[in-house]
Amino acid sequence: MEIKNIIGETTEYDKKLKLEVKKPKSWCKSISAFANTLGGFLIFGISDDNQIVGLETPDKDAELISEIIKKRLNPIPEFKISFHTEDGNVVLIVQVFKGEETPYYYSGDGLLEAYVRIGNESVKASPIELKRLVLRGRNTTFDSQxxxxxxxxxxxxxxxxxxxxxxxxxxxxxxxxxxxxxxxxxxxxxxxxxxxxxxxxxxxxxxxxxxxxxxxxxxxxxx
Structure with a gap:
């Protein structure tokens, strides 16, 4: 998976300079949003100006990412972690697939919140959007209720x-x-x-x- 293809051909991606273990919500909300919307990619090791800087401990970060997603996301979305190396710098690509068991919540700090993707941002689902996600997860619609x-x-x-x-x-x-x-x-x-x-x-x-x-x-x- 080429980084330039992800960034150049799709808006369904987000990037982080590094893994923030103590601030999981800062990136887990993107996992929730991708699973609740159309899927997408979360890339660790890229600066704000799209420069590949890599991660110091990519193997350890991959394990932590997997553990945190399983701990903080409910239900656990389908995802895949892969490595990409360029000029000696290793980045992590977390591919999140569109979920069928919506809504996918982020759980932390006593809160249970669902996020959706709007443009290039992950935002908290409104009450109406949350209701649509619940109905979609039940494989039904408002009309049929x-x-x-x-x-x-x-x-x-x-x-x-x-x-x-x-x-x-x-x-x-x-x-x-x-x-x-x-x-x-x-x-x-x-x-x-x-x-x-x-x-x-x-x-x-x-x-x-x-x-x-x-x-x-x-x-x-x-x-």
Whole structure:
């Protein structure tokens, strides 16, 4: 793995001059952010102006990095540590893979914090971002979550009218379940609650998109 390729071809990287054992949060937050976002590289032994200065004890640092990640990150993300030597200087490259069990938290000082990658920075996840990470980790979405509202208390006259116009068929009660708008035990999902005639979910909006074509890359976009 060439350092110049990582720095030159991707923004998903962070760098540290040296390993700060006593300040693990200073670099562990990047591990958390990479795992919670799209993955990335954390490089030890590079100065702020991208000069390779190397590490004095790269083998020991590699062991410490692995130990600290396993101790401070929960759950432990998938990562790989490799060495790169240039002009006698050895740097460590920690490749962090995009995680499937989000959110990946940093644990320390009595705090449990999740970070995300925004541009070239690792920032603490906002409440909304944290909720998205939780849903992603559960392999689900907000729309598919069950609501507290019963199907029998709400009407879908606008949906039925539009469905009839578009398909020529009547919209049956069983379609609410098959379309993911209700559960089999008679409760609306969040999607169903949003589409109901008098939606009980306030301060929300629905955005619809249509792609004219066989795929997103080849079709035109209508909002």
């Amino acid at each position: 069950n609501s507290m509202y019963k199907v029998e208390d709400y009407a879908f006259s606008k949906l039925r009218e539009r469905y009839k116009k578009w398909t020529g068929n009547s919209f049956d009660e069983k379609d609410l379940v098959s379309f993911g708008l209700a559960t089999e035990d008679g409760y609306l999902t969040n999607a169903g609650a949003l589409i109901a005639d008098e939606s009980p979910i306030r301060y929300s909006r629905i955005f619809c998109t249509r792609w004219n074509g066989l795929n997103k890359s080849g079709g035109t976009f209508d909002a």
